[in-house]
Amino acid sequence: MRGFIAGKLKFLLAVLLGLVLFIFTLFMALPSPEQILTGQRSDKATTNAIVKDLGLDKPKWEQLLLYINDLSPLSFYSHESPRINQTGGISVGHLKSGKILLKAPYLRTSFQSKKPVSEMISDAFTGTLILATTSLFFALIIGIPLGVFSAIKRGSAADNIIVAISAAGISLPAFFSAMLIAWLFGFVWRHYTGLEMTGSLWEVDPMGEGRYLAWKNLILPSIALGLRPLAVFVQLTRNTMVDILYQDFIRTARAKGLPEWKLIWVHAFPNAVNPLVTSIGGWLSSLLAGSFFTEYIFNWKGLGKVAIDALQNSDLPVIMGTVLFTAIIFFFVNLLTEMCYIWLDPRLRHG
């Protein structure tokens, strides 16, 4: 297992390095950030001062190396560098020209707001994580029972309706369902639902004295985001269960006189879990990384919103930080999924 994880970590390192190079190259195609940071009457001296302040006056290769140095847990900084204090690392080596520091990866500060990128990501990720997991939870608790029910009632009118609706659900784009749900339940019927079209997990007291959890704001975006995975889980569970329910061991169990609920949930369902785990892993990754439209429509503070704003503003440190963070999330969710396979399927464990 250790070898397996070590191999995966090496792969992650290569992916991260590749991403840094790729984004740096792509950044050349974006408008220069000083075009966005200067006012309409800024003169050359001001523009040059901004360029210098952002470190964009240095050659591209030097900018890249300096970024990798900041990102690396083991970094070298000259005595004059402000990073010595900014990064908060511990000194592990003294050289004549500077220090070698052991520190957490330093993602720099935003070009726009000057806020630390790590702080921006952690602020936004809480919202995304809660939204994604709640949507997935909603999709699972409804999708699996519906799929099982549909499989048991195969060929019936109920089965046909569930299959038809779930097929429609799969083809419904997330932004469309989000807009529809926000409009209907947050505007047209707001007096009955008591829900708002927009809102984040935390709401702020109107006097600014503090913030409090507003779980009700989670309801509409979770449903909007969870609709597609729900439809997928219904179909996946149904199809797998249909296969299993017609196998010999089920017939034998039924002949032995086992109660129907035990037959389905103890004997049949555990065999249908593997494809579901694959699907859940994939959905969790994509919901964590790709819930931008839902976040935008419900004005839910999350990682997608931060990333898109950064792209519009050519805010390189934030673009880089969010992409690298998303890559790490994908990696760990996939790793977790693979470990679940091994745990669930004895054949893989022993193989």
Next chain:
Amino acid sequence: MFTGLVVSVIYMLLGNYGCKNVDNYSDSLIFRYNEDATLATLDPAFIKSQSEIWVAQQIYNGLIELDSALKPMPALAYRWEVSADGLVYKFFLRRNARFFNPIDTSSTLPVTSHDVAFSFGRIANPSTASPSAWIFSGKINADIQKAFQTEGDSVFVLRLLSPDPTILSLLGTVYCSILPQEYVIKTSDFGHHPVGTGPFYLKYWEEDVKLVMRKNPRYFEKVNGQSLPYLEAINVDFIKNKQTAFMQFVAGKYDFFNGVEGSFKDELLTRDGLLNSKYKGRFGMMKKPFLNTEYLGFWLGDSLNQQPNPLVNLHLRRALALGVDRMAMIRYLRNGLGSAGNHGFVPPVLLKETTNGLSYNPELARKELAMAGYTDGKGLQELLLTTTSDYLDMAVFLKKSWADLGVNVKIDVQTGGMLRQMRNKGNLAIFRGSWIADVPDAENYLACFYSGNFSPNGPNYSHFSNPEFDNLYRQSFAAGGEKRYEIMHRADSILIQSAPVLVLYYDQSLRLYQNQVTGLSNDASNRLILKHVKKTTSL
């Protein structure tokens, strides 16, 4: 997570939906509005956008402020003197103005002349890299200490190198707000923890989620013996989707809504710019000419992307300008919001005499096109018009108008940042732009075509150069009164007849407000002044 969900279910079952208000203030003391743009900073030296200006205006004061007619009036300086040569300005500071620090409310730091010198020096110092450095650029001695001087704690002296009739207006902008030197020096992130003397102070700010300002209990201004402001708090939400924000305004969640966009303009306004009948009486609307000229710029360099540039031909540019029916454009694309750009580049409200522009005249446009050597557009290559997606409808209208003359145009849609970059490098034949006045003065507009301001070092993106225009522009600084208006009118006339620019329209601001809101004003700079606002009943 599971615990969270259980809590959520209990919370919802208990029906605890309402907003908390720990101090139990009446809703009539809370003013709410939405901001669709992100606020990057509230440091006056770095703010750029209107969204940042609106919040900063509540937190800070300048030496002087602009009244509703945008004329300078006392603020932190209760009076000022100007030397006969117009080079020395002496400001006398009021003694009852104090900075309010929300972290240390017991602190009663007074405003001194040293704070003024520090605040202006901070903008002018190149190491600050302030986007507002242009305010003092070239106008003061390179040695900042010689330009910004103090006489004791309560007199501040500004020394200019040459007279500048716009300087008082510039000092009235929010960029020139007065900051507490002591606090700014020891605060690492002043942009997010601002301290000022304004009617409100920043209480809470979570980026892109919520901003709350509270009444400054030490604000110096009074009306009829009553301290301003009247409101206890201002709440700003950050819904990015403007249509959603509009629906929230209609639902009564916001007290104020600014602007209109394509997705709901027909829902809100008639073709004549009046409120649609379904909204009449439900809320108020105010419209005001806004010092923003929307235009198309023409690149006048000899070559364009290594090819000869057809737009150097004056007759071609004039033909393009004469071929656009701006009245129809305003009526059908803007629902009557704004006035047709049939005059100069300078908005007519800033001049005493109206400039005659190149109004719609298809016959004359065809003649100009023939004089340019392209009768009915024959022999003219396809022209490229670059715009952002917000103005695509307008670009399509222009393409159609010019197609009627026989001129083929291709539309290229770019992001705002990319358009600015390409325009500054002179890579765009025809580009859409807008110019919002930094100060209410025609100089601000004419500067865009002065040959000393060629991009990328200045705002002359067309690279227009005309010695007579340049001469008049320079003269405008030394002249005063009626003479100055006359000079600027002549410069504007030369400019518009030379057609380096096609003026589309002069903008109008539109504000919607709930019926219980009173005291809300509007001016040509579209500023948001909330210190006089009251709400009569709660929502």
